[in-house]
Amino acid sequence: MVQTIAYDAYRRQHRRLPWICDLCRSARGSLCPGGCVNGRILLVRHAEVALRWRGRCYGQTDVGLSRDGVRRSKSIVGAVLRQYGAGRIAAVFHSGLLRTSYLADLIAGAAGVVSRTDPRWRERNFGCWETRSWDSIWRASGSAMDRMLTEPDKFRPGGGETTAQLFARSIRAWHALPKDGFVIVVTHGGPIACVRGHLANAELSQLGKFMVTEGSTVELPHPRPLQQ
Numbered sequence: 001m002v003q004t005i006a007y008d009a010y011r012r013q014h015r016r017l018p019w020i021c022d023l024c025r026s027a028r029g030s031l032c033p034g035g036c037v038n039g040r041i042l043l044v045r046h047a048e049v050a051l052r053w054r055g056r057c058y059g060q061t062d063v064g065l066s067r068d069g070v071r072r073s074k075s076i077v078g079a080v081l082r083q084y085g086a087g088r089i090a091a092v093f094h095s096g097l098l099r100t101s102y103l104a105d106l107i108a109g110a111a112g113v114v115s116r117t118d119p120r121w122r123e124r125n126f127g128c129w130e131t132r133s134w135d136s137i138w139r140a141s142g143s144a145m146d147r148m149l150t151e152p153d154k155f156r157p158g159g160g161e162t163t164a165q166l167f168a169r170s171i172r173a174w175h176a177l178p179k180d181g182f183v184i185v186v187t188h189g190g191p192i193a194c195v196r197g198h199l200a201n202a203e204l205s206q207l208g209k210f211m212v213t214e215g216s217t218v219e220l221p222h223p224r225p226l227q228q
Helices: 007-013 023-027 067-084 098-111 134-150 163-175 189-199 204-210
Strands: 040-045 089-094 182-187 217-221
Touching (some): 040 067, 089 098, 098 182, 163 189
16 A cells, blocks of 8 residues: 555644645545646655665665565556546656656556656755765764754755755756646655645755655645746
């Protein structure tokens, strides 16, 4: 079963966002809270990565999926097709990394469209932290990783991206999506948190609250036009 955001709890926490849909509940027969899927976007976080990468910082490193991740990806495809129907899917995007392109290509193939790559949907660039275990990073830098949220405009983990930079490119990717039709984006935890935080008008220091687990989905309306 696809793990999703619980709509009711999220609606209570962020009443300005009545659009979050529980895919599993909708797949059992009820309509999604937002109504018709046309003109909506489904953000999907990739499934579990290969076991050798568990407990490691991989960021933009191109790691593959575990066996469970492959199975989970296939189950997500089935759930999406049952809920929405292949013919309703207008476009499928992914970050260009294997852990997202695998699922995106499966969905796109079933829908009869070609998946598209947008690297702005990639995970944060963690610089020299990437491929290291989180334990070794902690031993070397202590609580420095907390500065990703306490100093979102300044701190670059491993010399990589600040939280503000991750947020800015994620929102650019969000606003670059097609303005109509049902669109699916297979991406990573960081960009999904940025989009959810953006829609909730949250501070960058609060983005950790908007993270979702691997294999989760979030349904949203198309982005409103940027204010000039």
